[in-house]
Amino acid sequence: MSPVSIYPVPGLPEISRxxxxxxxxxxxxxxxxxxxxxxxxxxxxxxxxxxxxxRVRSLDEVQPSARAxxxxxxxxxxxxxxEVILDESVRIVREAPRxxxxxxxxxxxxxxxxxxRSNTGGQDLVVLLPEHPDESASGLRDGLRELTGATxxxxxxxxxxxxxxxxxxxxxxxxxxxxxxxxxxxxQDPAGYRLQGxxxxxxxxLASAAELVMGKLDRVPVALIRGAQVAGEGTVxxxxxxxxxxxxx
Numbered sequence: 001m002s003p004v005s006i007y008p009v010p011g012l013p014e015i016s017r018x019x020x021x022x023x024x025x026x027x028x029x030x031x032x033x034x035x036x037x038x039x040x041x042x043x044x045x046x047x048x049x050x051x052x053x054x055r056v057r058s059l060d061e062v063q064p065s066a067r068a069x070x071x072x073x074x075x076x077x078x079x080x081x082x083e084v085i086l087d088e089s090v091r092i093v094r095e096a097p098r099x100x101x102x103x104x105x106x107x108x109x110x111x112x113x114x115x116x117r118s119n120t121g122g123q124d125l126v127v128l129l130p131e132h133p134d135e136s137a138s139g140l141r142d143g144l145r146e147l148t149g150a151t152x153x154x155x156x157x158x159x160x161x162x163x164x165x166x167x168x169x170x171x172x173x174x175x176x177x178x179x180x181x182x183x184x185x186x187x188q189d190p191a192g193y194r195l196q197g198x199x200x201x202x203x204x205x206l207a208s209a210a211e212l213v214m215g216k217l218d219r220v221p222v223a224l225i226r227g228a229q230v231a232g233e234g235t236v237x238x239x240x241x242x243x244x245x246x247x248x249x
Contacts, residue, residue, distance in 0.1 A: 022143030133174025180234025
């Protein structure tokens, strides 16, 4: 097995709508003396993808509904923020002080539908998740290939909490050009035991590994992973389970 290297790519400017992410990433790598190679994986934070796609709303322009106002007062949360969360959700899973666990229109179950007020570029701005994260990853992959000639994988990451466990980790919300899931069911371990339920979420492993060099406040929105040997055609959408029917499949 070859060694895996992870490189932070700092120095990108504040991203606004229409920003040429592929060009900015290549420029950042060039400043580090790096160039993309086929089978590399580029991990980018959801936030810069969303900003480039214009998925930003000003809370000053949001008129909260009666429902959002009621929920906001109940959990101690800005009703305008709650209104945006409701707009991005298909259902509320749970309420808690200052947080709503919801299922988004993508099928993600996460805090506040991924609507975030941190690192937005303005006090009353919120950043929403990309509308179609797998397609966003595919488009960025195409842009990187056009600029460099390298066929790479792209993972879009975001930080999610986990049931019954403290601490957030980065997971993949969009992917292109990488294996999404590695299925070991039916394989035998060294003692001859046949594995029954071992499936590894490769794209989530890549997202979490990249966060080690990104940090939460360090303004490093891109990481390059080299040597992981994960080329494939997976998507994050293919990993999503239906909470109503697939939980105990």
